[in-house]
Amino acid sequence: MAKASRESGTPPVERAARASLHPVPDGRAPASAEAWALIDSARQSYIDALPIAAAVLTEQDGDLVVGASNRRYDSLDAARPASQPMPIIESPTIVRRLLEFFARPGDELRFEWRYGDQVSGRHFHACISPLAQVPGGNGRCLLTLVDRTTEIESTRSLRAELLHDSLTGLPNRTAFAEAVDEVMASNDGARHAVLLIDLSRFSRINESLGGVAGDEVIITVARRLISTLRAGDILARVGGDEFGILLRLANGPDDAPAAARRIQSVLSTPFRLARFEVGIECAIGVALVGEEQTSGEELVRNAQFSLKRAKSTGRVEIHHPGEAACARYKLDLETELRRAIDQGDLRLAYQPIVDLAANRLTGFEALARWTHATRGVIDPGEFIPVAEEAGLIVPLGRWAVDSALATLAKWDALAGSAVPLTMNVNVSAIQLARDDVPGVIAAALATHGIAGSRLTIELTESAIVQDPERTTKALQALKALDVKVAMDDFGTGYSSLSYLRRLPIDSLKIDRSFVSGMLQDRDKVAIVRAVLSLADALGKTTTAEGVETIELSQTLAALGCSHGQGYFYAAPLTADAARDYWQSQL
Structure with a gap:
């Protein structure tokens, strides 16, 4: 390291005498000692006037010399921390930067410098600026130090506040994400797992006992979760009632379910809140x-x-490869489905419904179909759940009702009178809950001039039992329009028999899972027979889905089933093909 010395303590007259040995720029006789003393005094006045620590430095034969410095610079040296016993210009960082500057003079050099240790040190923005060289003298520079300690400590304190939850003192979502990123970027990433914990029924506590009680529960949960951690684990509060753990897998992947069991165990003990014990x-x-x-x-x-899957299953769930890709696919499908609905790229297919006793076509069920430009045909079982989850089922359902009735009105116009056909249209449970279904249907019937008796709305059991009061009002409004109601996929849900007696339901549709293959399965025959007996007792008609053979059709007719629907009669058809099919049955 270069040797550093200092001449700021040298008497002005002596410094002026040494300086007088240097010739003046224009070649005139050297200035007098008094003149150089005045120059030194002026230079010192300029440096003292600076609002920051500053010193003029020269480099002489590899040594760094302080030519002049102001009081702020001197006070820094006088009050240097115990962890930094050497003067400023003997600091390794400062020496290295100064020598680097003198090796390539001319350009200003800026850098950040910490004076002292991590705890008690001070932070400076340092700048080394070139000064004009005295003829015959050595290179000079001006070193300035801007104290940024308060700014940096404030920023550090603010960041600490921003990265911690104010209620529990735990790291928050941002800090947790940073910790996970650091682990993933390291070579130790594969020895970690992420656990997310969501508190069930927490909103009920907030609603019943108030926010203060809710905060108390969160704090207690945090303490209990901390008790389950091991060295190297990180606990964070990542949501209102959600916690995250970055778990170190000391003994391999089996540590993750073991930690989950510990968490469930410590949280299973009831919480005491005032006079309540809350589980x-x-x-x-x-x-x-x-x-x-x-x-x-x-x-x-x-x-x-x-975690989303765990909320529905009630078990600890571990991520399986491919789930993220599936979620991204659903998101892509949602975007494209929204565009398809807006641009009218969906169509309806019509599957015949046949009176089994008379072997006569009575109507069609309208089924949504989507043929994607690049993905090809997308199954309704794939895009209908996406539509329900994304809130697209309402515009999709409205489109289906309007399009089906428009098709029926077109057939009437071509025939010159109302054709003896009915139209069945499916209505989702979500649409029934969110939309004014009776109002939508009334408007569509009026627009296309279709009598309500020619329309049947198909609802699943879940739609009926999800909100019985709202469903009852909606069904009563539909009956006022003379619209028929069928319970779709009967037997696969969890409806109560009381609903069948109390609600204005006209027909039960027996799910294809009971119909298909029933001739080879006595249990299925028993189920179908029971449904038919129940419908007969309640005065309701029945439609069997999934009829694929003549034997199945004849057996259902013999058992007393009213109608049949399936590939034995016809696959879902386009509007024109459906009309041709009807005409072929005349």
Whole structure:
């Protein structure tokens, strides 16, 4: 390291005498000692006037010399911390930067410098600026130090506040994400897992006992979760009633379900709030680092997929490869479905419904179909759930009702009178809950001039039992329009027999899972026979789905089933093909 010396303590007259040995720029006789003393005094006045620590430095034969410095600079040296016993210009960072500057003079050099240790040190923005060289003298520079300690400490304190939850003192979602990113970027990423814990029924506590009680529960849960951690684990509060754990897998992947069991165990003990004992259950989703994870964000997202599944199953769920890709596919499908609805790219297909006793076509069921430009035909079982989840089922359902009635009106116009056909249209449980279905149907019937008796609305059992009061009002409004109501997929849900007696339901549709293959399965025959007996007792008609053979059609007719529907009669048809099919039956 270069040797550093200082001449700021040298008497002005002596400094002026040494300086007088240097010739003046224009070659005139050297200035007098008094003149150089005045120059030194002026230079010192300029430096003292600076509002920051400053010193003029020269480099002489590899040594760094302080030619002049102001009081702020001197006070820094005088009050240097115990962890930094050497003067400023002997600091390794300062020496290296100064020598670097003198090796390539001319350009200003700026850098950040910490004076002291991590705890008690001070932070400066340092700048080394070139000064004009005295003829015959050595290179000079001006070193300035801007104290940024308060700014940096404030920023550090603010960041600490921003990265911690104010209620529990735990790291928050942002800090948790950063910790996961750091682990994923390290070589130790595969030895970690992410656990997300969601508290069940927490909103009920808030609603019943108030926010203060809710805060008390969150704090207690945090303490209990901390008791389950081991060295190297990180606990964070990542949501209102959601916690995240970055778990170190000391003994391999089996540590993750073991940790989940510990968490469930400590949370199973009831919480005492005032005079209440409150039980807290939780859903836990786990994501292990695998080949498909490329970032911490993706790992957390995988844990969220598992948590969502855990909420419905009630079990600890561990992420499986492919779930993220499936979620992305659904998101793509949602975007494209929204565009398809807006642009009218969907169509309806019509499947015949046949009176089994008379072997006569009575109507059609309208079924939504989507042929994607690049993906090809997309099954309704794939895009209908996406539409329900994304809130697209309302515009989709409205389109289906309007299009089906428009088709029926077109057939009437071509025939010159109302054709003896009915139209069945499916209505989702979500649409029934969110939309004014009776109002939509009334408007569509009026627009196309169709009598309500020619329309049958098909509802699933879940739609009927989800909100019985709202469903009852909607069905009564539909009956006022003379619209018939059928319970679709009967036998696969969880409806109560009291609903069948109390609600204005006209028909039961027997699900294809009971009809298909029933001739080879006595249990299925028994189920179908029971449904037919129940419908007969309640005065309702029946339609069997999935009729694929003549034997099945004849057997259902013999058992007393009213109608049949399936590929034995015809596959779902286009509007024109459906009309041709009807005419062929005349």
